[in-house]
Amino acid sequence: MLSVLSLHPDRLLPADPATRALARSLYTQVKDLPIISPHGHTDPEWFATNANFGNAAELLLHPDHYVFRMLYSQGVALADLGIGNPAADPRTSWRLFAERYFLFRGTPSRMWLDWVFAEVFGMGVQLCAETSDLYFDTITEMLASAAFRPRALFERYNIEVIATTESPIDSLADHAAIRASGWAGKVITAYRPDPVVDPEFEGFRDNLKTFSDLTGEDTFSWTGYLAAHRQRRAFFASMGATSTDHGHPTAQTANLSVAEVAALFAKVTSGSCTAAEAELFRAQTLTEMAAMSIDDGLVMQLHPGSFRNHNAPVFAALGRDKGADIPTRTDYVHALKPLLDRFGNDNRLSLILFTLDESAYARELAPLAGHYPCLKLGPAWWFHDSPEGMRRFRRMCTETAGFYNTVGFNDDTRAFLSIPARHDVARRIDCGFLAELVMEHRLEDWEAAELAQDLTYNLAKAAYKL
Amino acid sequence: MLSVLSLHPDRLLPADPATRALARSLYTQVKDLPIISPHGHTDPEWFATNANFGNAAELLLHPDHYVFRMLYSQGVALADLGIGNPAADPRTSWRLFAERYFLFRGTPSRMWLDWVFAEVFGMGVQLCAETSDLYFDTITEMLASAAFRPRALFERYNIEVIATTESPIDSLADHAAIRASGWAGKVITAYRPDPVVDPEFEGFRDNLKTFSDLTGEDTFSWTGYLAAHRQRRAFFASMGATSTDHGHPTAQTANLSVAEVAALFAKVTSGSCTAAEAELFRAQTLTEMAAMSIDDGLVMQLHPGSFRNHNAPVFAALGRDKGADIPTRTDYVHALKPLLDRFGNDNRLSLILFTLDESAYARELAPLAGHYPCLKLGPAWWFHDSPEGMRRFRRMCTETAGFYNTVGFNDDTRAFLSIPARHDVARRIDCGFLAELVMEHRLEDWEAAELAQDLTYNLAKAAYKL
Amino acid sequence: MLSVLSLHPDRLLPADPATRALARSLYTQVKDLPIISPHGHTDPEWFATNANFGNAAELLLHPDHYVFRMLYSQGVALADLGIGNPAADPRTSWRLFAERYFLFRGTPSRMWLDWVFAEVFGMGVQLCAETSDLYFDTITEMLASAAFRPRALFERYNIEVIATTESPIDSLADHAAIRASGWAGKVITAYRPDPVVDPEFEGFRDNLKTFSDLTGEDTFSWTGYLAAHRQRRAFFASMGATSTDHGHPTAQTANLSVAEVAALFAKVTSGSCTAAEAELFRAQTLTEMAAMSIDDGLVMQLHPGSFRNHNAPVFAALGRDKGADIPTRTDYVHALKPLLDRFGNDNRLSLILFTLDESAYARELAPLAGHYPCLKLGPAWWFHDSPEGMRRFRRMCTETAGFYNTVGFNDDTRAFLSIPARHDVARRIDCGFLAELVMEHRLEDWEAAELAQDLTYNLAKAAYKL
DSSP: OOOBOOOOTTTTSOSSHHHHHHHHHHHHHHTTSOEEEOSOOOOHHHHHHOOOOOOHIIIIITTOHHHHHHHHHTTOOTGGGTTTOTTSOHHHHHHHHHHTGGGGTTSHHHHHHHHIIIIITOOOBOOSGGGHHHHHHHHHHHHTSGGGSHHHHHHHTTEEEEEOOBOTTOOOHHHHHHHHHTOOOOEEOOBOOHHHHOTTSTTHHHHHHHHHHHHOSOTTSHHHHHHHHHHHHHHHHHTTOOEEEEOOSSOOOOOOOHHHHHHHHHHHHHTOOOHHHHHHHHHHHHHHHHHHHHHHOOEEEEOOOEETTOOHHHHHHHOSOSSOOEEOOOOOTTTTHHHHHHHTTOTTOOEEEOOSOTHHIIIIIHHHHTTOTTEEEOOSOGGGOSHHHHHHHHHHHHHHHOSTTBOOOOOOOSOGGGHHHHHHHHHHHHHHHHHHHHHTTSSOHHHHHHHHHIIIIIHHHHHTTO | OOOBOOOOTTTTSOSSHHHHHHHHHHHHHHTTSOEEEOSOOOOHHHHHHOOOOOOHIIIIITTOHHHHHHHHHTTOOTGGGTTTOTTSOHHHHHHHHHHTGGGGTTSHHHHHHHHIIIIITOOOBOOSGGGHHHHHHHHHHHHTSGGGSHHHHHHHTTEEEEEOOBOTTOOOHHHHHHHHHTOOOOEEOOBOOHHHHOTTSTTHHHHHHHHHHHHOSOTTSHHHHHHHHHHHHHHHHHTTOOEEEEOOSSOOOOOOOHHHHHHHHHHHHHTOOOHHHHHHHHHHHHHHHHHHHHHHOOEEEEOOOEETTOOHHHHHHHOSOSSOOEEOOOOOTTTTHHHHHHHTTOTTOOEEEOOSOTHHIIIIIHHHHTTOTTEEEOOSOGGGOSHHHHHHHHHHHHHHHOSTTBOOOOOOOSOGGGHHHHHHHHHHHHHHHHHHHHHTTSSOHHHHHHHHHIIIIIHHHHHTTO | OOOBOOOOTTTTSOSSHHHHHHHHHHHHHHTTSOEEEOSOOOOHHHHHHOOOOOOHIIIIITTOHHHHHHHHHTTOOTGGGTTTOTTSOHHHHHHHHHHTGGGGTTSHHHHHHHHIIIIITOOOBOOSGGGHHHHHHHHHHHHTSGGGSHHHHHHHTTEEEEEOOBOTTOOOHHHHHHHHHTOOOOEEOOBOOHHHHOTTSTTHHHHHHHHHHHHOSOTTSHHHHHHHHHHHHHHHHHTTOOEEEEOOSSOOOOOOOHHHHHHHHHHHHHTOOOHHHHHHHHHHHHHHHHHHHHHHOOEEEEOOOEETTOOHHHHHHHOSOSSOOEEOOOOOTTTTHHHHHHHTTOTTOOEEEOOSOTHHIIIIIHHHHTTOTTEEEOOSOGGGOSHHHHHHHHHHHHHHHOSTTBOOOOOOOSOGGGHHHHHHHHHHHHHHHHHHHHHTTSSOHHHHHHHHHIIIIIHHHHHTTO
C-alpha cells in the first residue's frame, strides 16, 4: 500500500500544546513574507535564459550533494546516479534514489524534498520504489511547462531578492542578460574571490591571468592585484552585489607590512609557495578585503572550516562539490585578531561569520559578535541548516550575542526548487524558539512577534543592505 | 523510613503527555526483542564454567569502575572498597557504597543498578545505609542459587548473541569450552589487537613473543607479523568473531610505503621507539587491519580518544581500568584520511567509529559517515552511554548521517547483570526521540515503528554481520 | 503605549504543565533560602563606607561589561556611554541604553535588569526611550535614600555571606574597616594572586616589589616569594578568606624541580621571559598554590580559558574589563596532569574547576571530577551563567560527575544589585532540571527536594568551607 504524502500545518512546531499554539500564531504572521535570499548558489543562467529545467534526476538529484552523498554512503555508485556520467539513464538513477528514500528519514533533505514534491509538483503519495516512475514522469512532464520555468517559479516563490555567487573572473554576462531582459525579478551577484585569492585553488595562476585580462591591471604585481580587486568589486556592485563571500579553510587573518606582503605575493604568484605561505596569503587577503569593504561598503561573509574535497579518489575522478567537504575544528579568537586589531572597531565594516564547528557558537562567536561593532553572526550553515542545527544556533548564540547581532536566514543552496522549503523551516524553528522564550516568560508576546518579523525579513535586509 | 524502590513503566519517556503516549507505543513494540550485544567485555569464563558469581561486592562493586570511581571522587579509599585489596571485608565495602548511594542520583549507574536490584534480585526498598546488609545478604544468597548462574541469566535475559573481546594472544580456551559444552548460548569473540599493536602497551615485546609462539610466525619481522595477524584473525573468525576492535589514543591512520613500515617496525620491536613513532605505528596498523578486513570480512571498530590511566599513582599501585581513563579532544577528519584515501570507497570495508568527544558528532563524524561507503557510526559510548548522552548522539548525528549509517546499541560493558538495563535505556531513549520526530511531523508514525525495530535489532545484526 | 513590566512567578520553569507544577513546588522550597555568594567581585569599599550609590548610569551601566559590550557591538561609542569618560552626561548615556534595551531580548542581562528594575526600584513599565528619564530619575532618587545603601541592600537581599576577591598586594583595609564597624554582615575576601603570579600582568615587577614591602620577604628570591605567599594567605584567611582564585589563560600546571623553578623565577623576575616561560611560571605557581592549600586549607578555584583584553585598541585606550575578554578552547586533561600526579589523590586538597569551553563539560571535566578526590566542578560561568548555559551544564556534567561533585552557584559579579536575580535564575533552572528528572522517573520526588536544598545552599557552604 502506498503511503500518503501530506505536509502537516504544524510541522516543526514544539510538541507542548500551549507552546505550539503560540508558535503557530507567530508563524502565521511571518509565513507569507517575501523571501530574502542574500547568500546562495543558484545559477544566474536559469533566470537569464528562462529555459525549462530538464528531468527529475537532472533537477533534483544530480546537483544536490546533500542527497547523493547519502546514497553514496550506503554503497550506491555515483556513476549509477548519473554523477559525472551523462550516459546514465535518468529514470534508472531516479529509481535508485526512490528505492532508498527511507535513508533520508530524520534529515532536512527529506523535509525539503517532501515540500517540493507536495507543494510544487502536487504529489500525494510518498516517494518509494513503487512510485518512482510516477514521480519521474509527473515531475519531468511538469518541468516542461511554462509554469515551471525559472522565472515563473521565482515569482510563485515570492522571492524579493536573491543573490548568486560569482568569481571575480566571471563576466557576469548572465546577470547582464537578466537586466537587459526587462524582467523585474531581482537577481544580484556576490563577490567570491577564492579562485584568485587562494593559491591552492585549481588553476590559480591561470585565474590571475584572466583577472588581468578582464581588468587591464598587472595582477602579478601586488598593487595591480589590489587594483584589479577594486575594479571588479565596483563592477560587481554595479550588478547589484552588496556582499563578498570568502570560503577559506580557516578563519586566519593577517596584517603584514607592505614589504612582507609584496615578498609573499611574489612567492605565491611564482607557483612555488608552501602550504603555510598559501595560508598566510589567504589570511592577508581577508584583511585587504576588509579594507576595501570599508571603502566600498560591501558586506563581508567568512565561511571557514571546511576540509574541501576530502575524498581524494572521488575528487580526482569527479572534481569539486561531490559531497566530500568535511567540517573541521575552527578557531576564531586567535585567527581573527589581526584583522580585528586593525578594523574591528570601525563601524563602517560589516563582517558576517559562519561556522561549521558548533563548539565555537557559545565559546567564541557569540562573545566576539557581542562585542565587536564590525561582527555579526551568519545563520546555522550547511550541515547545521536543519531543525536541530538551527535550534542549537539560537540556544547557544542568543544569550551572549542577542538576536540583533544575527542576520536572518541564508538558504545557501543551489537547489532552487527547495528554497521556500528551507526558508519555511527557518521560520518555523525561529517561531518555535521564540514561543519557548515566551512560555518561560523570558520574552513578552509582543516582543516575540516583532522578533519573528525581524528574524524572517528585517535583519537580512539590514545586514546585507538590501 | 525506608524508601520504596520501584521502576516506573514510563521511565525515560518524554514528559509531554502526547509524546509520551507515542513513545510508549513504540517502546511496547520493541521492549521484548532479543538482545544483540555485538561489543562488550563480559568474561567468557563465566559462560564456560557457569560457576556461581560470588557476593554482592564482588559482582556489582569491584568490577564496575563507573561505580567505584564516583565513590573514590568523594574521598573513599579504593582499598576500603576492596579494589586491589582482597583482604577487605566485602560486607564492609558494600556498606561504604550503600551509605553513599545518593551520590549516583542523576547518573546512569543509578538506573542500571536499580534495575538490577529490582528486576534481578527483587528488592523493593532503595539501597542506603539502613538496607545495606539486607541487600548484601539477599543478593549474595541469590547468587549462590542455580537460577543466578551465568548461563541461566543469559537465557533469562533473552540474549540472542553476545560478543566478548579478546587479545590475539588469548587462546580462546573459554570460547572453545563454551562450544564444547553443547550449551546453545551464542557467545562469540572479537579481535582486539591493542596488546600487539600498541608499542606503549604493557609488555608489548613479550606479547609479540607470545604472538609468535601461538602462530609459528616470526612476529619480529614485518611480513611475519602481518601473517600472524592474518592467522589469528582467521582463528578468531572460526570462533565466531565478526569484528575487530581498536582502542587507540587517537584516530590517527597512516599509509606508509613497505620500506618505511619495515624501518618503523624495526624500531618499534627494538623497544626504543619514541612516542611519535609509537603513534605512527599504531596509525599504520589500522590501515593494515583495514586491508585484512577487506579480505576476511571482519568489521572494524575504532574507539579513540581516551587518555588511559590518567592517574599515575593509582595506575602504579593498581593497574588499568581503575576509573581514570579520561576523554580528550579527538580529530577524525585529518586522522582518518590516509586510511580513507586508500580504502574509503571500498564497499567491502566496514569501519565503525566511536567517539568520546561529542563535539565531533555533528562536525566530523556525521558528515564523514554520511559520505564514505565504508564508515558507520557506533552508538553513544562510555561516559555518553546515558539518557542525555544518547539524546545528544541522535540530535547531533541523525540530520547529516541519517539513522541508517548508525549501528544500533552496544552495551560495551563487563557488568553482565546490567546488560538488559542498558539496552532498555537505549530502547526507551530511541523511542522517545522517534516520538518527538513524529510529534513534530518529521516522520510518519509507521516510519517510526519501523525505525524502532531497526535501531533495536536490525541495524546491529546487519552492521556486525550477525 | 508603554509596556508593562512584571515578573511572572513561573518564569524560567519548564513549559510542560506537569513538569512546571513540580518545578514550582521545588522552587517554593528554596526560593527564600539565604544567599551564599562564595565567589564574586563586589567592592568591599561599599560595605566599609556604606556610602550611597550614585546615579542609575553609574551604578547599573558603567560597571557592567555584560551590558555595555552589547551596546558597543551595535555601534554605540563607549565614550558616549560614559565608559572611561567622566565628562559624559549620565542621563544621556542612560538614554542611549534605554533606547536600545530591545537588544537584550533573550539575554540573561535582560532578566537580571528587569528584576532589579521591578523588585528593587518598583518600576512597572519596561525600559525604553519613552521611559528613559523616568527610570533615570526614579532610580537616582531612590539611590540617595538610606534604604538603598550597600548594607541595607545586603540585609534586604538576605545574604548570609559574600566573598570579594583581592590581590595579595591589597591591604584589605576595607575588610578591616567592615570588621571594625561592628556591622554584622559577613563579607570575606578571597586570595587572587594573578598580579604577582602572572609575569604578563600589567606592572608585574612593581607588584612583586609591593609584595615584598607588605611582607618583609625578598620576593625576588624563590624562597622569599613562596614565603610571602604563605604569609599573605594566612593574613587573608584571618580576614575570612576560605579560598584562592586563579584566572589563568590556560589550565596548564607544572611540576618542576626546585632547581628548574629557581632558574625560571630568575628569568621571570628579570622581566625578560618569553611567553612560553611566562606560561610555565604560571603553571608552576598553580602547583605551588596547591601545596600551600594542603597546608592551610584554602580551597582553590581555577578559571582558565579567557583571552583577556582581546580588543587591542580598546585595551590601549580604556584598560581591562571592557567587554573584550573572549573564551578560547581549553584543555584540562593534559594541562592538569602535573598537578594531579602530585596532589590529585590527596583528600586535603580541593580544586574547583570552571570553564568557558562547554565542549569540556562532558568530555573532560565531568570525568575528571568523577574520579579525582581533589576535584570539583564550579557552576556554569560568565557567558554561560544563563538559563541555557546552566541547563547545558547540568545536562552535560551530571551523568558522569553526579550532583555532589558540583559546588552550587556562584554569581561571580560586580553588579551588586543583581545578585539575588542571578541566584534566583540558578534556583529556577536547577528546580526545572530536577523536575524533568522526576518526570522521567530518573529521581524520586523526595530526592529532588533534597537536591534542591543542596544545590541552592548546602553544597556551596560545604565546598567553600563557609
